[in-house]
Amino acid sequence: MRSGEGTAFCAPGDEGCSGSVAFGCENVVKHYGEVRAVDGVSFEAHRGEIFGIIGPNGAGKTTLVECIEGLRTHDSGSIGVLGLDPQRQTRLVRERTGVQFQTSALPQRMKVGEALDLFAACYEQPADWRDLLARLGLENKTGSYVETLSGGQRQRVFIALALVNDPDLVFLDELTTGLDPQARLAIWDVIRDIRDGGTTVVLTTHLMEEAERLCDRVAIVDHGRIVALGTVPELIAAAEVEGNMSFAVDGSPPLDRLRALPGVSYVEHLEGRVVVHGNSARFAQEVMGVLAAVDERVHDLRSEQPSLEDVFLELTGRQMREGAPA
Amino acid sequence: MTVAAKLVVVQTKRTLREPAAVFFVIAFAPLFALLMGLIFGNDPVPEFGDRGYIDANLASITAIVVAISGLVVVPTDIVTQRETGALRRFRATPLRPLTYIAADVVVRFALSMLGIAVMFVVGILAFGAHAHGSLIAVLTASALSVLTFLAVGYALAAVLPSQGVAQGVGNVLVFPLIILSGAAVPLAVLPGGVRQGAQLSPLTQLVELLQGLWMGQTWSENSLPVLVLLGVIGLATAVAATFFRWE
Numbered sequence: 001m002r003s004g005e006g007t008a009f010c011a012p013g014d015e016g017c018s019g020s021v022a023f024g025c026e027n028v029v030k031h032y033g034e035v036r037a038v039d040g041v042s043f044e045a046h047r048g049e050i051f052g053i054i055g056p057n058g059a060g061k062t063t064l065v066e067c068i069e070g071l072r073t074h075d076s077g078s079i080g081v082l083g084l085d086p087q088r089q090t091r092l093v094r095e096r097t098g099v100q101f102q103t104s105a106l107p108q109r110m111k112v113g114e115a116l117d118l119f120a121a122c123y124e125q126p127a128d129w130r131d132l133l134a135r136l137g138l139e140n141k142t143g144s145y146v147e148t149l150s151g152g153q154r155q156r157v158f159i160a161l162a163l164v165n166d167p168d169l170v171f172l173d174e175l176t177t178g179l180d181p182q183a184r185l186a187i188w189d190v191i192r193d194i195r196d197g198g199t200t201v202v203l204t205t206h207l208m209e210e211a212e213r214l215c216d217r218v219a220i221v222d223h224g225r226i227v228a229l230g231t232v233p234e235l236i237a238a239a240e241v242e243g244n245m246s247f248a249v250d251g252s253p254p255l256d257r258l259r260a261l262p263g264v265s266y267v268e269h270l271e272g273r274v275v276v277h278g279n280s281a282r283f284a285q286e287v288m289g290v291l292a293a294v295d296e297r298v299h300d301l302r303s304e305q306p307s308l309e310d311v312f313l314e315l316t317g318r319q320m321r322e323g324a325p326a
Numbered sequence: 327m328t329v330a331a332k333l334v335v336v337q338t339k340r341t342l343r344e345p346a347a348v349f350f351v352i353a354f355a356p357l358f359a360l361l362m363g364l365i366f367g368n369d370p371v372p373e374f375g376d377r378g379y380i381d382a383n384l385a386s387i388t389a390i391v392v393a394i395s396g397l398v399v400v401p402t403d404i405v406t407q408r409e410t411g412a413l414r415r416f417r418a419t420p421l422r423p424l425t426y427i428a429a430d431v432v433v434r435f436a437l438s439m440l441g442i443a444v445m446f447v448v449g450i451l452a453f454g455a456h457a458h459g460s461l462i463a464v465l466t467a468s469a470l471s472v473l474t475f476l477a478v479g480y481a482l483a484a485v486l487p488s489q490g491v492a493q494g495v496g497n498v499l500v501f502p503l504i505i506l507s508g509a510a511v512p513l514a515v516l517p518g519g520v521r522q523g524a525q526l527s528p529l530t531q532l533v534e535l536l537q538g539l540w541m542g543q544t545w546s547e548n549s550l551p552v553l554v555l556l557g558v559i560g561l562a563t564a565v566a567a568t569f570f571r572w573e
Contacts, residue, residue, distance in 0.1 A: 069418070098418075101418070104415050108344065109339075118332050122419035
């Protein structure tokens with residue numbers, strides 16, 4: 001699915017928005033001087049989904065999300081968040097949304113409980129923050145200074161701060177970057193719980209595995225535009241990326257018959273191992289059909305499916321990008 | 327408790343937990359008075375018009391501490407909070423920016439005044455310093471000076487880009503201004519031209535106001551320094567309001 005296709009726009013005050021749409025963008029543009037950081041973006045996120053935004057550094061992800069959050073003003077186009085205008089109804093939007101920043105900190109020498117209590121007081125209808133800390137496994141850390149916590153614990157404090165108003169919509173930026181695998185898995189469980197509780201989650205991430213495992217739908221952003229949007233299987237199916245099947249064989253492999261299969265793009269033969277690249281609905285069955293008919297012994301058969309990372313690289317290119325603002 | 331009250335409580339606790347902040351904001355003024363008193367005593371000497379060192383200089387110590395606080399401590403602290411993203415975190419809530427700033431100013435003001443009050447108590451009780459004028463007037467002028475340099479601190483934080491620059495600019499400003507103020511070195515020992523130039527510094531005006539009131543002058547005899555301080559508050563507040571950034 002490409003951007004702009006069939007997106008029903010969620011305008012401020014639009015009755016339909018209070019239904020299934022958490023936020024919508026239509027033709028949003030944001031310039032920094034000559035650079036179009038966000039270049040005509042239209043899409044919407046559904047209520048109760050984990051919506052992923054991925055893209056290379058400098059693709060415009062953060063700027064786009066900050067426009068939706070109302071932390072930055074866009075130049076043209078419109079944005080509706082929970083049926084509100086984030087530029088004119090900023091405080092109302094903040095009452096009902098939560099934000100976890102990639103680069104954020106609390107003032108030094110503040111205890112976890114003090115921070116939650118203080119931020120809860122910023123909202124008209126705060127959640128019970130003690131309950132929230134317990135859900136995040138931080139109930140014993142109320143009296144600890146934030147700066148003394150481990151990376152995973154600190155990240156959970158910032159998630160708690162983003163949820164302290166029991167938001168309808170929460171934005172999480174680079175949630176698990178720099179965390180160890182245990183902490184990462186634990187935080188993913190937390191995010192699924194949040195979603196299952198009815199909160200819409202917008203997740204900006206660099207980690208393909210995170211997007212693949214966690215997100216109900218993913219938008220790939222590049223050069224300020226959405227270049228693809230859909231569920232991960234949809235994105236993989238729509239992109240022209242290949243999987244492969246590989247096997248070892250004693251004797252001479254049936255290379256010509258494999259190359260002749262529909263959907264096979266090329267076949268490699270290296271040191272007794274054959275790798276068949278291709279992409280079709282019956283690709284695996286076709287390859288196995290050929291193998292079943294040969295006399296030689298075939299072993300160590302493996303299949304690799306295309307991943308979100310393959311789609312991402314296919315759509316955004318493989319060249320290194322540095323120096324551009326995130 | 328309202329969010330403003332909570333902010334005041336948390337900011338106070340945070341400051342009291344930070345040894346450097348406790349030293350510069352609260353302890354510095356009394357310790358400075360104590361140290362000067364122990365070194366110079368308070369016996370009458372001719373260079374201070376037959377008054378003692380503490381008698382002649384106690385009030386102007388206020389100028390030294392508010393200058394260090396407003397030119398170095400406050401801007402460095404605020405810029406650091408901006409750089410680490412702590413201010414940004416507040417900006418993503420419905421909290422009104424003015425509520426945050428008001429609470430911050432209240433805490434810094436109260437803790438600075440505490441340090442200054444203890445300084446006067448130390449000077450008076452330990453060294454027998456004697457205000458010829460009204461002590462209330464001197465404390466009122468001190469309060470005005472704390473507010474003035476808090477505004478200057480916010481203005482510097484608004485225009486300076488990083489913690490390192492804030493620290494550097496603060497130190498470059500603070501030492502010449504203190505030396506030219508007459509609070510550390512009597513202005514009489516400076517060359518005539520420098521002495522006249524020093525009159526342009528708001529800190530010099532502040533020292534003259536504090537010493538004048540301490541020596542029994544009236545407010546109306548000190549209308550120039552008061553106007554200068556009010557002017558600095560107005561200018562600094564305008565700069566801060568125009569250029570203050572949350573991230």
